[in-house]
Amino acid sequence: MSKKKKENKKDAGKKKKLQLAFYWAASCGGCEIAVLDIDEKILDVVAVADILFWPVALDFKYKDVEAMKDNTIDVCFFNGGIRNSEQEQIAKLLRKKSKVMVAFGACAVLGGIPGLANVTNKKEIFDVVYKDNPSLDNPKKIVPKTSVKVKEGTLTLPEFYDSVSRLDHVIDVDYYLPGCPPVPDLIMTAVGAIVEGKLPPKGSVIGPLKSVCDECRFEKSEKKIKEIKRIYELDKFEEKCLLEQGVICMGPATRGSCEARCLDANMPCTGCGGPTPNALDQGAKMISALASILGIEGEENMSDEEVEKLIEQVVDPVGTFYKYGLPSALINRRVDK
Amino acid sequence: MKDFEPNIIGFLCNWCSYAGADLAGTSRMKYPPNIKSIRVMCSGRVDPIFILEALKKGADGVLVAGCHPGDCHYQSGNYKTNRRIKLLKKFLEEMAVNPNRVRFEYVSASEGAKFATIVTEFVDELKKMGPNPLKDVKV
Numbered sequence: 001m002s003k004k005k006k007e008n009k010k011d012a013g014k015k016k017k018l019q020l021a022f023y024w025a026a027s028c029g030g031c032e033i034a035v036l037d038i039d040e041k042i043l044d045v046v047a048v049a050d051i052l053f054w055p056v057a058l059d060f061k062y063k064d065v066e067a068m069k070d071n072t073i074d075v076c077f078f079n080g081g082i083r084n085s086e087q088e089q090i091a092k093l094l095r096k097k098s099k100v101m102v103a104f105g106a107c108a109v110l111g112g113i114p115g116l117a118n119v120t121n122k123k124e125i126f127d128v129v130y131k132d133n134p135s136l137d138n139p140k141k142i143v144p145k146t147s148v149k150v151k152e153g154t155l156t157l158p159e160f161y162d163s164v165s166r167l168d169h170v171i172d173v174d175y176y177l178p179g180c181p182p183v184p185d186l187i188m189t190a191v192g193a194i195v196e197g198k199l200p201p202k203g204s205v206i207g208p209l210k211s212v213c214d215e216c217r218f219e220k221s222e223k224k225i226k227e228i229k230r231i232y233e234l235d236k237f238e239e240k241c242l243l244e245q246g247v248i249c250m251g252p253a254t255r256g257s258c259e260a261r262c263l264d265a266n267m268p269c270t271g272c273g274g275p276t277p278n279a280l281d282q283g284a285k286m287i288s289a290l291a292s293i294l295g296i297e298g299e300e301n302m303s304d305e306e307v308e309k310l311i312e313q314v315v316d317p318v319g320t321f322y323k324y325g326l327p328s329a330l331i332n333r334r335v336d337k
Numbered sequence: 338m339k340d341f342e343p344n345i346i347g348f349l350c351n352w353c354s355y356a357g358a359d360l361a362g363t364s365r366m367k368y369p370p371n372i373k374s375i376r377v378m379c380s381g382r383v384d385p386i387f388i389l390e391a392l393k394k395g396a397d398g399v400l401v402a403g404c405h406p407g408d409c410h411y412q413s414g415n416y417k418t419n420r421r422i423k424l425l426k427k428f429l430e431e432m433a434v435n436p437n438r439v440r441f442e443y444v445s446a447s448e449g450a451k452f453a454t455i456v457t458e459f460v461d462e463l464k465k466m467g468p469n470p471l472k473d474v475k476v
Contacts, residue, residue, distance in 0.1 A: 284389055
């Protein structure tokens with residue numbers, strides 16, 4: 001602490017600005033946009049904070065981060081899951097340099113959509129991407145290698161892993177900000193709490209304790225469905241709970257905070273908020289909820305074949321129930337023999 | 338592999354299946370000791386999470402047993418569990434876990450013999466499948 005004070009002498013009289021860093025790993029970049037989605041409030045953030053590292057927006061090099069003293073960064077917002085060795089390495093580096101590490105967005109918190117690749121592995125992905133795709137022109141069947149010797153020397157690439165993991169599988173994470181991407185209000189809540197130093201206990205998910213249904217505008221009544229439909233298959237869209245209309249909506253198994261925005265656009269929740277508090281496995285909770293209401297009418301007279309037919313309507317359980325959270329599920333990757 | 342003894346977690350409903358298992362015991366019926374029984378008030382109490390967690394923590398098989406259709410003490414718990422397990426099996430299949438590692442059966446309080454047969458069969462089946470591969474799966 002005393003050392004820090006000495007450093008601060010240079011800016012004597014000025015209040016020390018918050019030192020922030022942003023990083024993206026296995027993600028789409030949407031979370032980066034979400035940071036800018038706080039609109040003009042970004043100016044408030046810049047007024048109280050310096051950005052030390054943000055590869056998507058500003059030109060920094062890894063060696064700049066390596067040169068920093070430990071704990072130089074006050075808060076690091078990390079989005080994206082861990083898909084290759086570079087991402088893991090930078091996550092570990094940023095952890096060392098940051099006082100507070102925030103997993104930002106569904107990919108860092110849960111594994112995210114890239115995490116669905118856990119139903120396959122490196123070999124299969126490389127085969128599709130570099131070898132067996134009909135539109136490819138790769139007669140020598142060249143695939144990326146971690147190191148290649150050329151005349152000029154050795155070229156290296158990060159190692160591509162078999163599985164995607166979430167951020168806290170590789171480093172210690174202080175706070176979680178779920179959502180795909182996190183909504184501006186949630187980001188502002190988090191930034192506000194950091195600026196004022198009013199942070200919740202370590203390990204907290206920043207977000208409400210209730211499910212998406214609690215924030216959803218549709219009226220809800222007793223649920224019983226016979227048939228699963230996709231939105232476009234509805235004969236007539238009614239102003240009521242989508243689950244009651246036969247559309248699989250992950251709302252009951254998903255943590256709110258999004259103000260049910262997808263539902264506002266008449267689209268079902270797909271579960272980016274992650275499991276509700278104390279639920280171990282989001283997908284399993286939804287399997288339970290959906291199976292309870294599907295075919296509930298006349299269940300006592302239903303033959304096993306009829307039940308089988310009902311269940312067959314769910315075409316892709318992993319993609320439906322674990323769209324954002326496969327790496328966080330109890331069974332988080334396919335078994336490879 | 339010869340010595341492989343499967344580890345089975347059994348969730349048995351209080352009103353029918355647990356009593357059925359009890360009857361198998363009091364009637365001195367023989368069945369393999371591989372099953373660890375957990376009494377639940379209703380098969381409907383068995384959350385798919387319980388099953389996934391059992392598998393994740395190394396159980397080779399999970400048996401859920403409840404009342405026959407129409408017999409549920411709480412009217413409809415067994416119907417719901419039947420559907421839940423069918424849907425869960427679809428998920429397991431996608432993750433390349435043999436769905437036959439999870440089994441749902443109707444066992445009434447008078448079916449001690451049926452319970453013994455089911456456990457014997459299940460143990461044989463699991464022995465053929467071999468140990469649960471999930472134990473070695475790491476992300």
